Amino acid sequence: MRMDTNTQKKKLPDRPFYLPQGETTSSRIITEAKESLGNRTGLQAVVTKRPCTPRDATRSLFGASSSRTPENRPPSSFSLGSRHFDGSDTSRPASRGRLQPINHTPTFSTLSEEKPKIPSEEEIESGLLPPKPPSDPNKVQRGKATRTRLQQSTSVESSLSSEVKSRVDTSPSDGKNVDESVRRVHSGPKERTTIPVEERGEGDGREMPHRAPSSASVRSPPQSAESRAGSGGTKRTSSAGSTGRGGSAGRREEETAEEALFFSQNIIPLLERMTEASSKKDSKRLGQVTEELYSLLQKENLLGRNCKQRTTILKSIFKLLDVDDSRIQLKLARLILALKVTGTNLLSACKLVFKISRNEKNDPEFLKGDILDVLMDTLKSTDPFNASEALVFCIGSLKLLTGNSTIVKQLVKKDCIESLALLLNSINKTIREGSEPTTQIGNILIQATAALRNLADAGSSRERLLGCQATESLCLIIDSFTSDGDLMLNISRIFSKVTLHTDCCTALADYPTSYRSFVSVLQKHQHKSDVVVRVSFVLGNMTAKNEVARLRLFQEAGSFDILLTLFRFYLEQDVKNQGKEVKKEVTEDGSTVNKTEDVLIKVIRVIANLSINENVGPVICSNYQCVDYLLKVLETKDVSSSEELVLNTVATINNLSFYNTKTSAITTHQVRVLEALLKLVLANNMEAMVEACRVFANLTRQRVVRDFLTEQKIDRMLVTMLDSGNREVVYISCGVLINFMVDEEKRPMLKQEHGIRKLVEVLRDFSKTDWELASLVCQILWNYSGKITSSNDCFGQQESQDLMELLMELLDRDSALDLSFKEDEEMTDYFEETWTEQFCPVAEQLLQRIETHQSDLEPLDNPSGS
Known part of the structure; x- marks a missing residue:
């Protein structure tokens, strides 16, 4: 198992793998145990x-x-102000499709004609001709005067108060007093005039003929206004020219007298106060009144496109956007977006919010409201x-x-x-x-x-x-x-x-x-x-x-x-x-990264992980180009300056060396591999040494490799590594020594380097918490004692006695499985399985061999047979 950080490597000898780091679950304990006790000399995923x-x-x-x-x-980066907003924003969103032309060819009349031809009721209903014009020419003139007045209004105070007052003062029961500037129709080219900019659809630059709706949609007064609940005033057309989207012909919505009164008494004063605060450059006051307006519209359900005076409100807000205070700009932008603008205004509002969000100091403002x-x-x-x-x-x-x-x-x-x-x-x-x-x-x-x-x-x-x-x-x-x-x-x-x-x-x-x-x-x-x-x-x-x-x-x-x-x-x-x-x-953490090396690390890791698959691994192992690139990394990079790259490369070679196939490129280049790994063994890097020894564990299945490493005294170095308190270092050393003990001429080295005593100590220290490691120790001693004639001569008198007593203790179930976490049934089952299947078979044979060759004397005959 690879260790991710130096901190983990230092803590590992002090904390057995089965002890939790803080609070943990039994499943995690077993997972860590299996990872620690897994096939540590075989395939491994690279982190x-x-x-x-x-x-x-x-x-x-x-x-x-x-x-x-x-x-x-x-x-x-861009400049943004009130001039970037279009005051003609209305309730109708921009349409991607063009309106179908009216299927009617008007008859052009001369100036001398007294009056245009009045269409029949059937023609009006069929939609082939425009509706009937008003019988009183004065009404048309009054409509023109009204339109002129609207176009000439430049301030919030004059335009809003005069328009609303004219509608509020009109008797709801008198249909003749309804604002004719909106209901006026055109019978010919002479009467058709361009619609004021307030009446155009947002984002639509085309001039469209004004059509009076055949049936107006009715909007109820705000439901949350208790003073107006349940009342039903006569519906009047808004002079702002709002166009509804719900009608099939884009009909304009109407405004009740009650709605007009509410707008006049509640909203207009707020707009006037906002304008006044802006002119006095009183940002604090402007922000307060903006919040009041937003809260009022929200309470009365007039946000979105519900307010029929929405365009008027927006025009007033747009004029205030040149304020320098970003906090006020954000409040105004929120109001604009909440009123569901589209087209150019939506773009400008989003740009304004983006501009404010670019300054990290404004972040707290986005958490308000x-x-x-x-x-x-x-x-x-x-x-x-x-x-x-x-x-x-x-x-x-x-x-x-x-x-x-x-x-x-x-x-x-x-x-x-x-x-x-x-x-x-x-x-x-x-x-x-x-x-x-x-x-x-x-x-x-x-x-x-x-x-x-x-x-x-x-x-x-x-x-x-x-x-x-x-x-x-x-x-x-x-x-x-x-x-x-x-x-x-x-x-x-x-x-x-x-x-x-x-x-x-x-x-x-x-x-x-x-x-x-x-x-x-x-x-x-x-x-x-x-x-x-x-x-x-x-x-x-x-x-x-x-x-x-x-x-x-x-x-x-x-x-x-x-x-x-x-x-x-x-x-x-x-x-x-x-x-x-x-x-x-x-x-971000202040460290530096070589980008080219980082790519190599990640690419090599993918290859290492792919090679774990038993079907994929042999194919990659036989790819000479891949193995050549891996070896070039080891030959050109130094572990002291490129540690992660080198370690990942060795781990990949280890996975590939696991497959002992005839076409293996690792086997073909084994001398080159060994020379590259020897450089790591001699480096002052324990993890590099461990990774190199993992590869040795696979390659030492071949005698030629064992001979080469013996000449380089790697076998003696492995015995020295048994003194390490690092469980993984000890495990890897034992895995390689098993293969060395196959050769009879290499066995004396183990005793000469005091390896027997060290192995007994390893067995005593790690056996009850790592039965796989205990099994490896027994396998080394079994291979080592292949030509045994006397236990004392083979192992040493004291070592033989200690080994025999220790094996007897470890083969006793009650003594061996007396664990501190035995109340965890899952954990107990796992350790009992590894003890039974991995340790006991080889330990029993080794104990029997030691006992059999304990004395040089001839055994006595059975007295009962004499």
């Missing part, structure tokens, strides 16, 4: 650190390392294909805010992960239906995946990501946007975080196209080290514990070829850089 990327201190949309050109991405809820609502209600740029800035703001751990927790609680996953799913669905992936959609996805990357650090994020099938959606995004290097980097960063956990690895490994997706990314971005290192890390995680993943990845077309291609390219890059000063990347 490595997760690649770390420094946070973008600039808080920008795409980061300094983005490969996007300026023309293919919105800018992160419900601005995060408004942003989340904007995210969920904005169409990525119709308002893509606005969505880029909206999600971009969330991405920047997820750099704050407190805000991350809040966003996770508000289901931000699920909302982003729904967005990904919506984009995937649209693309599957035939839409082409566009640069703008790619820009949205970059912001969304960057936000998910940060949200993945939250405590419950893993369960949420699995619950909303985000991993599957991300794999589909990979398939559609493989060429987008920035997007692939973000997705690989998400997976590099979540695949640290077994459940996420299993979910990803079970997804059928995940292997193809990752192989495609590696093939497309071979020279983009940031992407390669993370995708390789993800594949290494997937194959670390999942046997099915190892086989399926290896069977994926082109998978092993691309791994070798990457191995060769980055190895050549590393060799070229040797002797040069290489710029290292500083990670």
Whole structure:
């Protein structure tokens, strides 16, 4: 078992593997025991650190390392003020489709004509002609005068008070007094005039003929206003020109006298106070009144598109956006977004929020009120294909805010992960239906995946990501946007975080196209080290514990070829850089990373994990190119400066040397392998020595290797290592010594180096907590005593006596299995199994041999037979 850190190596001798570190469960104890007592000289999964990327201190949309050109991405810096907002925002959202023209050809009349032809009622009902014009020409003139008055109004006080007052003072029962400026119709080109800008649909620059609705939709007064509950005033058309979306012809909504009165008495004063505070540059007062207005609209259910004077309110707010205080700007932006603007205004509002979120000092302001809820609502209600740029800035703001751990927790609680996953799913669905992936959609996805990357650090994020099938959606995004290097980097960063956990690895490994997706990314971005290192890390995680993943990845077309291609390219890059000063990347914890080496570490790890599979391992073992690259790493790198790279390489060679096939490239190059490993044995690095000895344990099955290592005095070094308090070092030494004791001429060395006494001590110290290690000690002594004639001569008199007594004690069930955790039935069963199946068979034979050769005297005849 590999140890991850120096701290673990120091603690290991002091803490038996079965003792928990703090509170733990019995299942974890057994898992650790099995890992510790597993086949430690055989195959092993390689562990490595997760690649770390420094946070973008600039808080920008795409980061300094983005490969996007300026023309293919919105800018992160821009100027923004009231002039960027369109005061004509109305209740009708922008429409992508053009209105169908009225099927009517007007008759052009001359100036001398007295009056236009009045259509019949049948023509009006059929919709072939415009409705009947008013019989009184004065009404038309009054409508023109009213329209002129509206267009000339420039201040909040004059325009709002005069318009509302005219409607409130009108008798509800007198139908003739209804504002004719709205109900006026046009019978010909001479009477058709351009609709005032207030009456146009937002984002629609076309001039459209005004049509009076045949039946107006009725809006009830705010339900929460007790003073108006249950009352039903006569409905009047709003002079703001709001156009409803519910009608089939885009009909305008009407406003009751009660609603107009409420607007006049409650909302207008607030707007006037806001204007006054802005003119006096009283930011504190402006912020307070803005909060009052927001609370009032929220209480009366007038947010969104429910308020018929919405356009008037927005026009007033837009004029206040030149304030310098970012806190006030955020309050105003929240109000604008809560009123459900679209088109240019939505884009400008999202830009404003993004601009504020770029400054880390403003983060606390986003935790006040419900601005995060408004942003989340904007995210969920904005169409990525119709308002893509606005969505880029909206999600971009969330991405920047997820750099704050407190805000991350809040966003996770508000289901931000699920909302982003729904967005990904919506984009995937649209693309599957035939839409082409566009640069703008790619820009949205970059912001969304960057936000998910940060949200993945939250405590419950893993369960949420699995619950909303985000991993599957991300794999589909990979398939559609493989060429987008920035997007692939973000997705690989998400997976590099979540695949640290077994459940996420299993979910990803079970997804059928995940292997193809990752192989495609590696093939497309071979020279983009940031992407390669993370995708390789993800594949290494997937194959670390999942046997099915190892086989399926290896069977994926082109998978092993691309791994070798990457191995060769980055190895050549590393060799070229040797002797040069290489710029290292500083990670979040302050350490430095050689990016080329880091890629090699991750790629080699995938190869090591793949080789654990009994079907894949022999194939890789026979790949001469792969073995050659591994040996070049050992020959060109030093363990003191490239420890993780060297150790991972040796671990991979160890896995490959496990397969003793005729076509093994390890066997063919065994001298080269041994020379590279000897350099590690002589290095002042205990873990490097252990890893090298693991390979020796596999290679010493061949006599030629044992002879070579004996000449290098490696056998004596192994005996010395028995004194180590490190359980793993002792275990590996015993594994190699078993093979050395096969050769009769090498056996005397064990006694000469006091190995017998050391082995007895190992048996006494570790046996009851490591029956597999105890079994190895007995196997060494069994091989060593193959030509025994006298136990005392073979082992030594004291050693023979101590060994016999110790074996008798360890073979006694009650004594051997008297463990401190015997109340744990599962743990007791495991130790009893290893004691019975691994230790007892060889220990019993060894004890019998020692007892049989205990004395040089001839045995006495049986007295009963005399």
